[in-house]
Amino acid sequence: MFSRFNVTLDDYFYNTEINRHLSLGHNIYSRNQKMIYPALEKYILPGGALDGTKMRQDWFPQQKYDVFLSHSHKDINKVKAFAGWLSDVFGLQCFIDSSVWGYSDDLLKKIDDRYCLNKSSHTYDYQTRNYSTSHVHMMLSTALEDMMDHCECLMFLNTPSSISVEDNLKHIKSGHKTKELTSSPWIYQELSLSRLLRIQIPDRIKAGRMTYEQRSKDLRNERIDISYDVSSYLTEMRELDCARLEAWKKAYNPNGRNALDALYRLNGLLKIL
Numbered sequence: 001m002f003s004r005f006n007v008t009l010d011d012y013f014y015n016t017e018i019n020r021h022l023s024l025g026h027n028i029y030s031r032n033q034k035m036i037y038p039a040l041e042k043y044i045l046p047g048g049a050l051d052g053t054k055m056r057q058d059w060f061p062q063q064k065y066d067v068f069l070s071h072s073h074k075d076i077n078k079v080k081a082f083a084g085w086l087s088d089v090f091g092l093q094c095f096i097d098s099s100v101w102g103y104s105d106d107l108l109k110k111i112d113d114r115y116c117l118n119k120s121s122h123t124y125d126y127q128t129r130n131y132s133t134s135h136v137h138m139m140l141s142t143a144l145e146d147m148m149d150h151c152e153c154l155m156f157l158n159t160p161s162s163i164s165v166e167d168n169l170k171h172i173k174s175g176h177k178t179k180e181l182t183s184s185p186w187i188y189q190e191l192s193l194s195r196l197l198r199i200q201i202p203d204r205i206k207a208g209r210m211t212y213e214q215r216s217k218d219l220r221n222e223r224i225d226i227s228y229d230v231s232s233y234l235t236e237m238r239e240l241d242c243a244r245l246e247a248w249k250k251a252y253n254p255n256g257r258n259a260l261d262a263l264y265r266l267n268g269l270l271k272i273l
Contacts (some may be wrong), residue, residue, distance in 0.1 A: 001068075001197045003260075003269055004154040006237035007082070013242050014078060021088055025080030028087060032099035055107070056139040065095040066260060068151035070190045072162035073098045079157050089249055090259035095147060097190065104140040108133060144186075145193055152202055153260055154194050156237065162187055163230070180231040191233040204258060205270065238267045 043051045043058075067086060071079040076098060083094040116128040148154060156162075165178045182188055244266065252262045264270040 001148060001154060001194065002152050002200055002202060003264060003267075004194045004237045005156070005240040005267075006158050006234050007155050007240045008158050009078070009082070009245075010242050013245070014081065021084030022077060022081045024084035024087055025077075025082070026084075028083045028094055029076075029080055029096050029099055032096055050111070052135060052139065056143060063095075064093065065147070065151050066092040066153060067094045068148050068154045068190075069094050069096050069157065070154060070187060071096070071098065071157040072159060072184060072187065074161035075157055075159050078159070082157065090252060091254075092259055095151060097144060097147075097186070104136055108136045111136065141189065144190065145197075148190065148193060149197050149200075152200075153263075154190075155240065156187075156191065156194075156234075158234065163234070178231070179229050180234055182230050188230060191230050195233060195236065202258075202260075205261070208257075238269075240267075 043055045045051050067083075069079055069083055079096055079098075083096055086092045086094055111132045112124055112129060116124045116132055118125060162182060162184065164181050164183075182191075247266055248263050251266060252259050261270060
């Protein structure tokens with residue numbers, strides 16, 4: 001990962017773009033979803049155990065994408081429209097993270113129906129169910145981490161569905177007016193991971209006549225605060241609102257450099273030497 005952006009879009013964007021690009025976004029989402037496999041038989045090893053490595057590779061394959069889109073599932077149509085806009089205007093390949101979340105539940109249901117279901121009572125064994133859930137969620141967590149690491153850019157769709165703002169008198173006295181909170185463990189994980197993943201400079205930037213702005217500190221050595229307060233994560237991300245998106249669109253030359261390079265230059269991540 002090279003860059004990360006905190007995206008806030010107003011109603012004007014959705015009113016003008018959602019109908020034009022939602023269909024394209026649906027297609028992008030469907031392509032993301034074509035990693036599902038309908039049967040478990042091919043994952044069963046000779047001893048009867050499941051091949052977790054093979055399952056993870058098939059259900060969560062690593063493909064090449066430009067942008068990793070993190071969002072609340074409640075905003076699924078908004079993120080699809082945004083992905084369609086990024087594809088239509090800039091030709092960027094987007095990975096929508098919720099396309100994997102849903103399939104993890106499908107995979108878990110298949111495993112539980114086969115290995116955890118008590119057929120006489122039609123109930124699931126509690127301990128076995130917890131064991132299967134931990135494995136599937138670990139596969140999902142590792143797969144999303146790999147996907148984020150291989151994507152050049154993270155864009156987090158910041159909406160009331162994904163982030164709630166909490167006023168806190170104690171924090172106001174200490175100079176902090178609000179807390180930005182999320183109830184989604186997946187959003188929390190993705191935002192926290194975005195600070196820890198290695199910084200990878202794209203080859204075209206290494207080879208070109210541009211340099212990137214070094215971060216002021218080594219984020220990989222920072223301690224993870226294990227809570228759902230994501231204020232600090234969002235503060236470190238570059239802001240990307242409708243005005244900046246429009247400026248990016250105007251600055252982009254389809255016959256020129258990579259579309260993300262135009263975005264990086266506008267945000268001070270790149271400078272011409």
